[in-house]
Amino acid sequence: MNKRVSSQSPLKLMIVDDSNIIRRRIERSQQIDRLEVVGAASNGREAVELFRRTQPDVVTMDLTMPEMDGIECVQQLVAINSKVLILVVSALADKATAVEAIEKGANGFLCKPFTDRQLNDAFLELLSDT
Amino acid sequence: MLKEAEIRTFIEGTTNYFESSARQTASVGSPYLVTDGKPGAYEYTGIISISGARKGIVYFSAPRGMLTVLLMRMQETDTSDANIMDLVGEVANTISGNARKDFGRNFIISVPTIVANDIEKITAPFARSYVIPINWRTHSAKLVVCLE
Numbered sequence: 001m002n003k004r005v006s007s008q009s010p011l012k013l014m015i016v017d018d019s020n021i022i023r024r025r026i027e028r029s030q031q032i033d034r035l036e037v038v039g040a041a042s043n044g045r046e047a048v049e050l051f052r053r054t055q056p057d058v059v060t061m062d063l064t065m066p067e068m069d070g071i072e073c074v075q076q077l078v079a080i081n082s083k084v085l086i087l088v089v090s091a092l093a094d095k096a097t098a099v100e101a102i103e104k105g106a107n108g109f110l111c112k113p114f115t116d117r118q119l120n121d122a123f124l125e126l127l128s129d130t
Numbered sequence: 131m132l133k134e135a136e137i138r139t140f141i142e143g144t145t146n147y148f149e150s151s152a153r154q155t156a157s158v159g160s161p162y163l164v165t166d167g168k169p170g171a172y173e174y175t176g177i178i179s180i181s182g183a184r185k186g187i188v189y190f191s192a193p194r195g196m197l198t199v200l201l202m203r204m205q206e207t208d209t210s211d212a213n214i215m216d217l218v219g220e221v222a223n224t225i226s227g228n229a230r231k232d233f234g235r236n237f238i239i240s241v242p243t244i245v246a247n248d249i250e251k252i253t254a255p256f257a258r259s260y261v262i263p264i265n266w267r268t269h270s271a272k273l274v275v276c277l278e
Contacts, residue, residue: 018241019220021206021213028205064223066241091227096235112224113150 008034011127014056015040016047016073017089018065022112026060026089029116032123044068048076056084058126061106063090063097071104078105087126089114132260132277137161139232140188141262143225144273148266152203159263169259169274171252174214175245176222182238186255186277188229190222196269215244225273 013035015023023040030037038054041047045067051059059077063070070088077084088101091112098109110122141158148156164170175191192200197214206213219242226239245251259276 019216019223021201021204021216021220024206024208025204064227064239064241091224092235092239093228093231094233094235097230112227113147115150115153118150 010034010036011058011130012036012038012054012056013058013060014038014047014050014054015060016042016044016065016070017060017062018042019062022062022089026119029119030123031116031120032127034127035123044070044073044076047073048080051077051080051084055081058085058087058123060087060089061101063088063092063101071101074101074104074106085126085130087122089119089122131258132275136232137260137262137275139229140225140260140273140275143228144262144264146228147221147224152200152266154203154266156264156266159265161260161262164254164259164261165257167254167257167259169254169261169276170272171245171249171274172271173247174218175252176215176219176242177245177252178222178226178242179240180226180237180277181240183236184233184277187274188222188226188239188276189252189274190218190225190271191252191274192218192221192264192271193269196266196271199267199269211246215246218242219244 011034015026017023039050041050043065061070086106087108088106089110108126171191172193177189180186198209230237254276262273264271
């Protein structure tokens, strides 16, 4: 994975999850100074529109969502901007789903439920090459 | 019909949810079988439909008091009805999704359907359901697994 975003500059974060609680939890719990939340979407279709408008560098992506699921959404976001960094945050705990998400263009996978530490570790790992 | 190992998957998913999200252990009572198609429910229920290799439903049901405290343990200050319903659905979704670790990707889960204050609306698709009792702090809840 050779995706890169400009060094040490602030990074725009978009949160995608059909649960308001999870969207708010990710925003509240993330402690990465460089990340600035620019928007949140509750399904894949909404996420694609918001992505075009806000052009985030980093996205957290749920998989099981109404309207458009996360795998389809990952594909569409990567087609718009292949440099975007996508952290899938999903309850779907089977390996095949994680592998599929990575194959479609995601860069990391965090399984729900997660602790604050696990979330921040996942962000640090995602951003380690930037 | 569920095998013992399959029931254990849901028990582990339930205890893991509380440990990770609430940073407090929940105790799980002995699972029991209900054969009259009425496994019962509390005030709020998040129902996940299962399709693919298995068919049926998994639901998590809890009283408002428990869900309110759980939200607060997650540092969530908004304990509105909308967030309570969101949470009960998210718990059901998380435990069902985690079960794919053992059931595989053909254990296909739906987005949650939420039922609030209408216990009569909750019916199991088959006569036999397994009920996993959950005790957390002073509250009781249940996870119901009804699979063909």
